Amino acid sequence: MTTLSRDVVVDVALRMVEEDGVEQLSMRKLAAELGVAVTSIYWHVGNRDALLDALVEREIADMHTIRPTGKTADARLLSIARTVHKRLRARPHVIALVNERGLAPVLLLPAQAALARELDAAGIKGSEAAFAVRSILYQVIGYAVLERWTERSPAKQMSGEDLWGQGEPPGPAETFEFATKTLVAAVLLG
């Protein structure tokens, strides 16, 4: 029985949101989960809206921990793309919340800056770099969204043999790897 604090409230709320979705998070259920009166929560986090804001802030803070790894330019760009992809997929409900609140640009700012830095080091600058950054981020987002789609309805895959014979197409994970590598290579060639 840990004592109540803003942090544990946010912790438990985050878990509940990622398990059942935002609309399933009620202040009363959260209070029950915490073993506390509903109104105690209000003292620590203000209200429901402020609580959701706290989840968003935590996610944004987490994005600032992105560190490129690898020695070559393409390895470093690829590592950024992979990390963003992984984070977007890890907490989709909170990401949706960030989106609804119009804070997605803020969320992606660190990744954007990291990509721009690596491109600059590779000699790609100006509008060419701007285009490259967008291309990579847009693709990462498209995959993060669509992979969830295809996974959740396995019967209706985005690519069925009914459409092009050929047997099993590669899974979303391999497709992401291949497409991102291709894109990064193309971007580095100018």
Place this chain on the structure above:
Amino acid sequence: MTTLSRDVVVDVALRMVEEDGVEQLSMRKLAAELGVAVTSIYWHVGNRDALLDALVEREIADMHTIRPTGKTADARLLSIARTVHKRLRARPHVIALVNERGLAPVLLLPAQAALARELDAAGIKGSEAAFAVRSILYQVIGYAVLERWTERSPAKQMSGEDLWGQGEPPGPAETFEFATKTLVAAVLLG
């Protein structure tokens, strides 16, 4: 004072959802808007969940009206990409609803089939076609999501001069046009 029917209920619900978001649609507000008792709605649409399902179904039906235009292969592929992009952006709240319900693959099936058909006519088949279809759709989705992001917080654009000097980068619309043209051309080259 039109008589109540399933269709007008769905019409008004759709308008309210796109204006204020799903969470702002309450059965009671909808009833007030329709000038009718709350419980009347239940007779026509079942319940709130079934009503949201009806919005999703309407959106999916709308996607079946996609018709490629143009004579060359790249013009026809581009027209499909543009149409999907436009529809995704026209009703973002309903699209989010489609996504939450795991019906996005169903939503995109017509577009996917249309793309595959055009590629086939251009001599691109099998896994190569599967990859091309995914690439185009993922990019369209990434743009549809991110354009809304960048538009809603103009102060925090995805590309600031602070990052690469150069003055104003091209807007999202031009970037989408350019990126999609580039991608389609690349895909057609194999």
Place this chain on the structure above:
DNA sequence: ACCTGAACACCGTTCAAGT
């Protein structure tokens, strides 16, 4: 076949009251 009001269980939030 269609519409209604009453009723129930739930919700977010405020506030006065406790320690």
Place this chain on the structure above:
DNA sequence: ACCTGAACACCGTTCAAGT
């Protein structure tokens, strides 16, 4: 400084009752 229960306005849904 922190927690509580009572109270208020709202919500989705059911149901018996009307026409």
